[in-house]
Amino acid sequence: MVEAPALAERTHTSEGTVARSLLSTALDAADPDPRNVAELLDGTPGALERARLGAAQARDGLGTPLDEL
Numbered sequence: 001m002v003e004a005p006a007l008a009e010r011t012h013t014s015e016g017t018v019a020r021s022l023l024s025t026a027l028d029a030a031d032p033d034p035r036n037v038a039e040l041l042d043g044t045p046g047a048l049e050r051a052r053l054g055a056a057q058a059r060d061g062l063g064t065p066l067d068e069l
Helices: 004-011 015-029 034-042 047-059
Strands: none
Touching (some): 015 034
16 A cells, blocks of 8 residues: 555655545545444554644644635
């Protein structure tokens, strides 16, 4: 499996854009039952750690405002 950082580098796209696209595609293909979406996210390697890192970065003012995405 190719990870978002490697794919971003190969496609000259930001890692965040690739990650959002991959997650969106996975969620679109998943059963819409919320229990299954939670299982999908729980099965994503490093998802919890990355979410915690993102929350800490946002608290420190290092994030991108939603209206700028």
